[in-house]
Amino acid sequence: xxxxxxxxxxxxxxxxxxxxxxxxxxxxxxxxxxxxxxxxxxxxxxxxxxxxxxxxxxxxxxxxxxxxxxxxxxxxxxxxxxxxxxxxxxxxxxxxxxxxxxxxxxxxxxxxxxxxxxxxxxxxxxxxxxxxxxxxxxxxxxxxxxxxxxxxxxxxxxxxxxxxxxxxxxxxxxxxxxxxxxxxxxxxxxxxxxxxxxxxxxxxxxxxxxxxxxxxxxxxxxxxxxxxxxxxxxxxxxxxxxxxxxxxxxxxxxxxxxxxxxxxxxxxxxxxxxxxxxxxxxxxxxxxxxxxxxxxxxxxxxxxxxxxxxxxxxxxxxxxxxxxxxxxxxxxx
Amino acid sequence: xxxxxxxxxxxxxxxxxxxxxxxxxxxxxxxxxxxxxxxxxxxxxxxxxxxxxxxxxxxxxxxxxxxxxxxxxxxxxxxxxxxxxxxxxxxxxxxxxxxxxxxxxxxxxxxxxxxxxxxxxxxxxxxxxxxxxxxxxxxxxxxxxxxxxxxxxxxxxxxxxxxxxxxxxxxxxxxxxxxxxxxxxxxxxxxxxxxxxxxxxxxxxxxxxxxxxxxxxxxxxxxxxxxxxxxxxxxxxxxxxxxxxxxxxxxxxxxxxxxxxxxxxxxxxxxxxxxxxxxxxxxxxxxxxxxxxxxxxxxxxxxxxxxxxxxxxxxxxxxxxxxxxxxxxxxxx
Numbered sequence: 234x235x236x237x238x239x240x241x242x243x244x245x246x247x248x249x250x251x252x253x254x255x256x257x258x259x260x261x262x263x264x265x266x267x268x269x270x271x272x273x274x275x276x277x278x279x280x281x282x283x284x285x286x287x288x289x290x291x292x293x294x295x296x297x298x299x300x301x302x303x304x305x306x307x308x309x310x311x312x313x314x315x316x317x318x319x320x321x322x323x324x325x326x327x328x329x330x331x332x333x334x335x336x337x338x339x340x341x342x343x344x345x346x347x348x349x350x351x352x353x354x355x356x357x358x359x360x361x362x363x364x365x366x367x368x369x370x371x372x373x374x375x376x377x378x379x380x381x382x383x384x385x386x387x388x389x390x391x392x393x394x395x396x397x398x399x400x401x402x403x404x405x406x407x408x409x410x411x412x413x414x415x416x417x418x419x420x421x422x423x424x425x426x427x428x429x430x431x432x433x434x435x436x437x438x439x440x441x442x443x444x445x446x447x448x449x450x451x452x453x454x455x456x457x458x459x460x461x462x463x464x465x466x467x468x469x470x471x472x473x474x475x476x477x478x479x480x481x482x483x484x485x486x487x488x489x490x491x492x493x494x495x496x497x498x499x500x501x502x503x504x505x506x507x508x509x510x511x512x513x514x515x516x517x518x519x520x521x522x523x524x525x526x527x528x529x530x531x532x533x534x535x536x537x538x539x540x541x542x543x544x545x546x547x548x549x550x551x552x553x554x555x556x557x558x559x560x561x562x563x564x565x566x
Numbered sequence: 567x568x569x570x571x572x573x574x575x576x577x578x579x580x581x582x583x584x585x586x587x588x589x590x591x592x593x594x595x596x597x598x599x600x601x602x603x604x605x606x607x608x609x610x611x612x613x614x615x616x617x618x619x620x621x622x623x624x625x626x627x628x629x630x631x632x633x634x635x636x637x638x639x640x641x642x643x644x645x646x647x648x649x650x651x652x653x654x655x656x657x658x659x660x661x662x663x664x665x666x667x668x669x670x671x672x673x674x675x676x677x678x679x680x681x682x683x684x685x686x687x688x689x690x691x692x693x694x695x696x697x698x699x700x701x702x703x704x705x706x707x708x709x710x711x712x713x714x715x716x717x718x719x720x721x722x723x724x725x726x727x728x729x730x731x732x733x734x735x736x737x738x739x740x741x742x743x744x745x746x747x748x749x750x751x752x753x754x755x756x757x758x759x760x761x762x763x764x765x766x767x768x769x770x771x772x773x774x775x776x777x778x779x780x781x782x783x784x785x786x787x788x789x790x791x792x793x794x795x796x797x798x799x800x801x802x803x804x805x806x807x808x809x810x811x812x813x814x815x816x817x818x819x820x821x822x823x824x825x826x827x828x829x830x831x832x833x834x835x836x837x838x839x840x841x842x843x844x845x846x847x848x849x850x851x852x853x854x855x856x857x858x859x860x861x862x863x864x865x866x867x868x869x870x871x872x873x874x875x876x877x878x879x880x881x882x883x884x885x886x887x888x889x890x891x892x893x894x895x896x897x898x899x
Binding site: 363364365366368422423425427428430431432455456458459460462463464465466469470487489490493496504512 | 765789792796797825837841
């Protein structure tokens with residue numbers, strides 16, 4: 234568990250896109266972001282207060298989160314100097330970079346010397362159990378996609394935000410590095426050893442109040458041959474009561490797999506639901522989340538209306554129109 | 567790749583069952599087993615020539631394979647003495663034990679000193695790629711089960727044996743520790759990190775001759791919530807042209823999952839085949855392998871006839887009646 238709140242390290246980001254992780258934290262957990270730390274030449278700006286390390290600490294920050302991608306997978310000397318200062322000043326550091334903090338000998342030594350933690354959120358930090366399939370109390374919702382990167386995390390976070398605003402009993406459960414950095418906790422599922430994937434999802438979504446919803450971040454797709462095993466483990470380990478189907482209608486082939494067509498929403502429904510019922514016979518498909526970012530407003534509205542009529546389920550783009558109708562559907566389960 | 571042939575170490579096995587791995591090697595790759603090494607009190611006997619370490623070397627053995635489970639997950643001092651002698655004498659050592667050879671400092675030191683290899687086949691030794699889904703040449707057969715441990719490995723090995731006898735172009739591709747020790751090569755799929763599972767299967771079953779069949783060892787079951795993700799990765803990474811359905815008809819619930827019913831063979835077919843067609847649209851279900859060990863001969867014959875009529879596919883128990891009809895079905899693909 235990463236200590237919150239954070240000071241968001243934007244480094245020398247070449248543009249706003251490079252700071253996507255920091256933007257996610259600001260958007261979805263603004264209470265976790267006390268300010269931003271920018272180096273000379275930083276081209277990203279989250280609109281948060283610029284703070285030096287000492288100012289961040291004074292504002293309550295406990296962890297410096299690397300909210301930006303690094304260039305060439307190398308932690309530069311300029312970054313390193315800031316990170317060493319941060320450990321000395323009293324920060325833990327958290328990172329989702331491919332190259333690990335724990336592989337940098339000077340950071341490891343400084344963390345040990347000052348009693349600070351280094352969190353590499355790509356690396357599992359728990360010995361997960363093998364899944365036992367025992368039915369758990371409370372309710373769970375899982376987003377499943379026709380493809381990877383169609384908005385599953387966004388959908389779950391948007392539903393979580395809406396449910397919190399309504400005073401519903403809900404928790405977003407991250408299964409990827411960005412989600413883990415946003416909330417400070419979760420399972421980096423794609424880095425878990427095969428035998429323990431479903432067990433890690435059970436661990437992440439334990440027994441809970443009868444009216445509590447876990448909103449589990451989806452990964453991959455049953456139809457994406459590179460990552461379908463991870464999706465399968467989420468469906469069986471998550472024991473979802475409710476599935477949300479996610480889709481991006483303008484994609485011409487599966488992400489990274491030229492020659493592989495996307496399945497229809499009907500095929501996704503008819504594949505995912507029977508598999509989900511193995512672990513939870515009461516599971517149902519409750520709604521559809523469409524990523525319409527490459528459509529005009531008119532196109533999006535028309536497409537959503539068509540999908541809604543065809544599938545007989547609420548179909549929304551939570552980014553354009555909010556997740557309220559998906560939450561209504563969950564509340565009716 | 568483990569150097570063959572082997573001297574099979576049976577240690578102080580309390581009974582024949584404890585030497586299951588060694589029996590598998592003797593049964594399926596007798597040419598890999600030059601003899602057996604038994605310690606005082608060993609209650610297992612494979613019927614192979616008893617050999618001291620020097621005799622094994624003289625007979626050509628290159629690797630001492632630990633073909634027996636150890637008690638309490640500890641490598642005893644008596645075992646250790648033999649293993650150290652073996653490294654000194656010129657053997658590599660291979661093991662599928664939970665506790666790793668590479669965690670034993672004295673074995674690691676002796677292997678380094680004498681230039682020998684320690685193979686822990688539960689640990690992946692390759693940096694597998696992420697699956698790319700590109701269609702590969704040659705043909706592939708995968709056994710999928712209604713449950714775990716219903717005879718998938720046995721089925722693939724029996725088909726391999728029959729195909730070799732017919733002079734067909736085929737390779738058994740192990741995905742678990744026993745299979746890897748039998749052939750000396752393979753992927754310990756349940757120990758691979760989630761993101762690389764399907765890629766490991768692609769790596770294991772590369773481009774091949776147009777008439778070549780990979781017989782891929784199955785793992786888990788799409789209906790076993792603990793391990794279904796591993797099965798899914800096999801189905802998509804393996805790009806099977808042919809599926810064999812495997813079943814054990816007397817089981818009352820999924821292995822290790824009280825309260826979970828086994829699916830019917832029809833449900834297995836209707837679930838696995840559409841998923842397999844995502845990676846290989848030409849995939850077909852060609853036969854059914856039934857483990858009838860808990861049935862009498864009459865019961866078995868009647869059950870197989872009923873399944874064959876109901877499913878319209880050859881249904882055999884390869885242990886009782888041979889795998890010939892399954893191979894006939896493959897040859898017709």
